[in-house]
Amino acid sequence: MTGERERANRRLTLRIAAVAVAMFGFGYALVPLYDVFCQVTGLNGKTGGRAAATEAYAVDPDRLVTVEFLATVNGGEPWTFRPAVARLRVQPGRSYVTHYLAANPTGRAVTVQAVPSVAPGLAAQHFHKTECFCFHRQDFAAGEAREMPLVFTIDPALPPEVGTVSLAYTLFELGETRAN
Amino acid sequence: MTTTTAAHAEHPEHGPARGLMRWVTTTNHKDIGTLYLLFALTMFFVGGAMAMVIRAELFQPGLQFVEPQFFNQMTTMHALVMIFGAVMPAFVGLANWQIPMMIGAPDMALPRMNNWSFWLLPFAFAMLLSTLFLTGGGPAGGWTMYPPLMLQTGEALPFVIFAVHLMGISSVMGAINVIVTVLNMRAPGMSLMKMPLFVWTWLITAFLLIAAMPVLAGAVTMLLTDRYFGTAFFNAAGGGDPVMYQHIFWFFGHPEVYIMILPAFGIVSQIIPTFARKPLFGYSSMVYATASIAFLSFIVWAHHMFTVGMPLAGELFFMYTTMLIAVPTGVKVFNWVATMWRGSMTFETPMLFAVAFVFLFTIGGFSGLMLAITPVDFQYHDTYFVVAHFHYVLVTGAVFAIMAAAYFWLPKWTGHRYDERLGRIHFWLSAVSVNVLFFPQHFLGLAGMPRRIPDYAVQFADWNMISSLGGFAFGTSQLLFLYIVVKTIRGGARAGAEVWEEAHGLEWTLPSPPPYHSFTEAPEVR
Numbered sequence A: 001m002t003g004e005r006e007r008a009n010r011r012l013t014l015r016i017a018a019v020a021v022a023m024f025g026f027g028y029a030l031v032p033l034y035d036v037f038c039q040v041t042g043l044n045g046k047t048g049g050r051a052a053a054t055e056a057y058a059v060d061p062d063r064l065v066t067v068e069f070l071a072t073v074n075g076g077e078p079w080t081f082r083p084a085v086a087r088l089r090v091q092p093g094r095s096y097v098t099h100y101l102a103a104n105p106t107g108r109a110v111t112v113q114a115v116p117s118v119a120p121g122l123a124a125q126h127f128h129k130t131e132c133f134c135f136h137r138q139d140f141a142a143g144e145a146r147e148m149p150l151v152f153t154i155d156p157a158l159p160p161e162v163g164t165v166s167l168a169y170t171l172f173e174l175g176e177t178r179a180n
Numbered sequence B: 001m002t003t004t005t006a007a008h009a010e011h012p013e014h015g016p017a018r019g020l021m022r023w024v025t026t027t028n029h030k031d032i033g034t035l036y037l038l039f040a041l042t043m044f045f046v047g048g049a050m051a052m053v054i055r056a057e058l059f060q061p062g063l064q065f066v067e068p069q070f071f072n073q074m075t076t077m078h079a080l081v082m083i084f085g086a087v088m089p090a091f092v093g094l095a096n097w098q099i100p101m102m103i104g105a106p107d108m109a110l111p112r113m114n115n116w117s118f119w120l121l122p123f124a125f126a127m128l129l130s131t132l133f134l135t136g137g138g139p140a141g142g143w144t145m146y147p148p149l150m151l152q153t154g155e156a157l158p159f160v161i162f163a164v165h166l167m168g169i170s171s172v173m174g175a176i177n178v179i180v181t182v183l184n185m186r187a188p189g190m191s192l193m194k195m196p197l198f199v200w201t202w203l204i205t206a207f208l209l210i211a212a213m214p215v216l217a218g219a220v221t222m223l224l225t226d227r228y229f230g231t232a233f234f235n236a237a238g239g240g241d242p243v244m245y246q247h248i249f250w251f252f253g254h255p256e257v258y259i260m261i262l263p264a265f266g267i268v269s270q271i272i273p274t275f276a277r278k279p280l281f282g283y284s285s286m287v288y289a290t291a292s293i294a295f296l297s298f299i300v301w302a303h304h305m306f307t308v309g310m311p312l313a314g315e316l317f318f319m320y321t322t323m324l325i326a327v328p329t330g331v332k333v334f335n336w337v338a339t340m341w342r343g344s345m346t347f348e349t350p351m352l353f354a355v356a357f358v359f360l361f362t363i364g365g366f367s368g369l370m371l372a373i374t375p376v377d378f379q380y381h382d383t384y385f386v387v388a389h390f391h392y393v394l395v396t397g398a399v400f401a402i403m404a405a406a407y408f409w410l411p412k413w414t415g416h417r418y419d420e421r422l423g424r425i426h427f428w429l430s431a432v433s434v435n436v437l438f439f440p441q442h443f444l445g446l447a448g449m450p451r452r453i454p455d456y457a458v459q460f461a462d463w464n465m466i467s468s469l470g471g472f473a474f475g476t477s478q479l480l481f482l483y484i485v486v487k488t489i490r491g492g493a494r495a496g497a498e499v500w501e502e503a504h505g506l507e508w509t510l511p512s513p514p515p516y517h518s519f520t521e522a523p524e525v526r
């Protein structure tokens, strides 16, 4: 076998190995790519992590949409976490205030974060929160219980076939509160 | 890594070294092929033993033999061992033995890398299997390793992830070797469109491996850093998304299922023409069909996640692309049938397995099509119907093809004919019991029995008992396979160079067993 064939083999090997390494990188690139894709298309039921601008919408008085509020605690931690009301009938375009209750059963000061998700996914881009406890981490003193407010508006542009929107929060413990 | 090729070429007459070190240090494609095949056979029985535990527990409703946690470890480990330990290494072993002989090359292009890629495997699996003995036991979150459940694995998690890394590196190196060998080492005159289909399907599989395995490595690395280094790829509290894992995993996972079936297509495309005594019908359409399946396999992944709450547009896209795959697959099935049409067929064991493959794999394809119908999948997802589907394509598909290949080429490799009568008994035992094992699982799934559970409602009892009986029979039948293989290696009627009447292909021009270095002089390709 000639040295030429060996060189050809080595060249090809390096090229394919480079593709393999690139595909490893591509796996990581999928993470931001999916996020961009979901943002552009508004899929995936993610509401923005920031307050929506307070816009004035034309209220649609003939339409009522049911909003269901759900609460889950991650990983079976013993927290109390529930919505003050399980459902509201709302008019698109009007602003509503409700709240969630959370209680820290532990003897430690703990920081938590609630992560929202909206179903159906396509409704997420029409669900505007002007104030939400989910925008920030929440510090709880040992044994503290408190109400956490939520202010939202449903955009009248919500597709007409959507009659019910569910808003689900999952509460995550982030660890003991650090003094800052 | 390439210098050994030259070194060997200078001493074409030298044979294998002696003793155990021959196997540790070997760079010979036949030795490495043998190692891969023996390793795969061992893992087939290890994974099979786990399957027996599963079927024993499911023999009756209620918990009888094992703890639920251990049961879950068995389902997880059974899948990992069978996929990465049995099916994939068996195909790589076949590639090692056959590709150089089929394209008229003396050896694989990168012999040292070949040695390395094999020897990673025993370490990977020692590590994986050792997790069963750690506190907290082995992984129990399913072979798909979905977070957040997988992140609750005990001490086993990093071991599992490093084992997956090693398996991935091993397969990528194996794939590089195949590509370089096929593209650079063909005998003069062996143009791409003259290559045997087994070589073609392996070439395409190798590209799938290069593109898919690193993505899996990335996904499990993200799991690892999420657990130990505070990243939040999949942790919703930190802004991540557990569904993202499923997208990345199945971007690997669906091509992976084709990695496990394309070489099987190749094997069957070698065997059927031989025993029908006709050339393969539609050779070039076979090549194009394989290539289109490979391409399509990258754009169908979310059919595993129809129920995660995708928007309608996504559900439709993945439903249609998935169904599209059935078209090239159908082309292949019709080509095999057309090859047999009016052939002068005989039914030696390899042909029996190959014909059973065509028939039973097609059943698996049909249940796949049912699963591809999105609204229907909402009912079938995560039930035993899915279990029945993938066992039809993987056991009566991939595993049957591997057995067909073993019977087909064993006389070439060992120089001995296997015992034809025992081979046929093995076939009939396997073919009947495998259907008793898996066909009832369709009914269980349609009736709503979830997968991955150690206990079930009493209305599922009858079919589960039948399925378990089939399972025990199938498992036991494979001991006969082991016996036949060992017996053939140790002796038997001498096989001539051609082995099968009028068999076509370069490997049949070499004596049986072939010389240590296959074609030191490039053969003439007609």
Ligand code: HEM
Binding pocket: B144, B257, B258, B260, B261, B303, B304, B322, B323, B325, B326, B329, B364, B365, B366, B367, B368, B369, B371, B372, B373, B377, B380, B381, B382, B386, B389, B390, B393, B394, B397, B398
């Ligand atoms: C016509 C071809 C095929 C179609 C349309 C198809 C379709 C599907 C669909 C829709 C699912 C997801 C079911 C669910 O989880 O609800 C599935 C699962 C699966 N398929 Fe197929 N499939 C095909 C061929 C194959 C082949 C050739 C293999 C492997 C050799 C395979 C292996 C699997 C495996 C392993 C799973 C289950 C993965 C898991 O959840 O653990 N399929 N298939």
Ligand SMILES: [Cu+2]
Binding pocket: B253, B254, B257, B300, B301, B303, B304
């Ligand atoms: Cu798939």
